[in-house]
Structure formats: structure tokens, C-alpha cells
Amino acid sequence: MQDQAAPHHDDLLHAKKKEVPSDFDRIAKRYDLLTGMNPGYARHLRMSAKRIGAPATGRLLDLCCGTGLSTSALRRVYPHAAIDGLDASAGMLEVARRKPALAGTGFVHGDAMDPASSGLSGPYDGILMAYGIRNMPDRDLALSRIRELLSPGGTICFHEYSVADSTIARSVWRLVSSTIIIPSGRLFSKEAGIYEYLRESVLEFDGVRAFEARLARAGFEGIETLPMDGWQRGIVHSFIARRPR
Numbered sequence: 725m726q727d728q729a730a731p732h733h734d735d736l737l738h739a740k741k742k743e744v745p746s747d748f749d750r751i752a753k754r755y756d757l758l759t760g761m762n763p764g765y766a767r768h769l770r771m772s773a774k775r776i777g778a779p780a781t782g783r784l785l786d787l788c789c790g791t792g793l794s795t796s797a798l799r800r801v802y803p804h805a806a807i808d809g810l811d812a813s814a815g816m817l818e819v820a821r822r823k824p825a826l827a828g829t830g831f832v833h834g835d836a837m838d839p840a841s842s843g844l845s846g847p848y849d850g851i852l853m854a855y856g857i858r859n860m861p862d863r864d865l866a867l868s869r870i871r872e873l874l875s876p877g878g879t880i881c882f883h884e885y886s887v888a889d890s891t892i893a894r895s896v897w898r899l900v901s902s903t904i905i906i907p908s909g910r911l912f913s914k915e916a917g918i919y920e921y922l923r924e925s926v927l928e929f930d931g932v933r934a935f936e937a938r939l940a941r942a943g944f945e946g947i948e949t950l951p952m953d954g955w956q957r958g959i960v961h962s963f964i965a966r967r968p969r
């Protein structure tokens with residue numbers, strides 16, 4: 725009998741990505757509490773929202789909007805814009821829909837891997853995708869579909885962790901995720917699995933240069949990577965990219 729090869733770590737991670745929205749269903753009610761413990765979380769989202777440089781009365785989309793923390797950032801920066809939000813977790817969306825400050829947002833339950841079939845009516849002048857692209861099972865396919873949601877000249881900001889290019893960033897991330905994020909997740913949500921996935925998926929995600937190259941291959945232009953401040957400098961970035969006119 726032939727030995728079965730043990731599943732590879734990256735294959736397990738890939739398979740896990742399809743389960744991510746249902747994992748978020750389970751922690752939805754405690755998500756804002758947990759992210760609130762991360763200094764700068766909301767301010768960093770606003771930095772990324774600003775960096776999109778969208779027109780004040782434009783149409784904006786928050787992809788993988790979760791409980792609406794990133795939607796709130798868009799709303800604060802662009803109070804007169806028309807904003808839609810899409811997420812695959814019904815539990816996260818339920819929390820978002822209950823926030824009075826987000827009344828008027830067009831929240832849609834759907835898959836960011838296939839936004840067109842979710843009934844989103846693009847094009848959008850600007851898109852924010854905060855902590856979303858890392859979870860897409862096929863990053864290149866996701867990027868090509870997301871690009872189609874933008875109007876020509878429209879800008880997207882991927883607000884995302886990327887540590888692969890820097891030994892220091894990788895070490896800081898390992899330390900913070902193992903000693904603070906995973907234990908806090910275990911304590912407050914009784915769900916450590918999703919935080920363990922977070923640690924591993926960040927370590928597996930493209931480095932800055934590789935992600936920029938991926939964006940260029942997907943047909944984006946004006947690609948630029950901008951830093952956060954505080955402990956997340958060099959760990960979380962705003963990846964800015966534009967659909968050509």
C-alpha cells in the first residue's frame with residue numbers, strides 16, 4: 725500500500741479560506757470589542773480610506789466590510805458619498821446593519837470572489853478592501869474581478885498585512901500574534917482557531933513587492949504602498965492601485 729502524503733501546510737491554509745466567513749459568524753458579536761483592543765485600528769482604516777482620494781460625492785464600496793468598522797472609516801472620510809458594503813458572513817453584516825451611524829449603507833451578503841453575482845451594481849469610484857484580499861482562495865481571479873467593479877480611473881485601497889519582505893516585521897508579527905492576539909481571542913471569544921489562522925495567513929501572504937507585482941499583472945496602474953504608524957509600521961500597509969482609464 726502506498727503512503728498517503730501528509731497535507732501540506734499551505735494546502736490546509738488554502739482550504740481554510742473557504743471557511744473564513746462562517747468562522748466570522750461565530751465571533752461577530754465580539755469582533756468590535758477585540759479589534760478595539762488594537763491601538764490605531766480605526767484610525768488606520770481612516771488613513772487608508774483617505775488615501776483612496778475618491779470624489780466627495782462618489783460611489784464607494786467596502787469589500788469584506790465585516791461589522792462595518794471599515795465602512796465607518798469610509799463614512800467618516802466621505803460623509804456625502806453613496807456607500808455599499810459586501811461581506812460573506814451574515815453574522816458580521818447583522819452587526820453592521822444595526823449601527824445607526826451606517827444607516828443608508830447598501831449592505832449586501834455575497835462572495836468577494838464573485839462580486840458580480842451578488843447583485844452589486846458598479847462601477848465604483850473607489851473601493852476599500854480591508855483585511856480581505858489575504859482571505860481570497862484565488863487572489864489573481866479575485867483581483868481581476870474586483871478591477872471590473874471600478875470605474876475607469878477609479879482607485880482601490882487594499883488595507884492589508886504583509887510581512888514577508890522583512891525579517892523584523894515577521895518577528896514582530898509572530899510575537900504579537902502569539903502572545904497577545906491569540907490569547908485575547910481565546911479569552912474573549914472562546915475561538916482561538918480564527919486567530920491562529922490569522923497568524924498563519926499573514927505569514928503566508930505575499931510580500932510587498934510580490935503583491936505589487938500581482939496588482940500590476942492584474943492590470944492595475946498607479947500602484948503605491950504606504951505605511952501605517954505605531955507598532956503596525958511595516959506590518960500593515962495601504963496598497964493603492966488604479967483601474968486604467
Ligand SMILES: C[S@@+](CC[C@H](N)C(=O)[O-])C[C@H]1O[C@@H](n2cnc3c(N)ncnc32)[C@H](O)[C@@H]1O
Nearest residue numbers: 745748788789790793794812813835836854855
Ligand atoms: C478581518 S474581517 C475585516 C472586516 C472589516 N473590513 C474591518 O476592517 O474590520 C474580514 C472579513 O472578510 C469577510 N470575508 C472573508 N472571505 C470573504 C469572501 N470570500 N467574500 C466576502 N467576504 C469575505 C469575513 O466574513 C470578515 O467579515
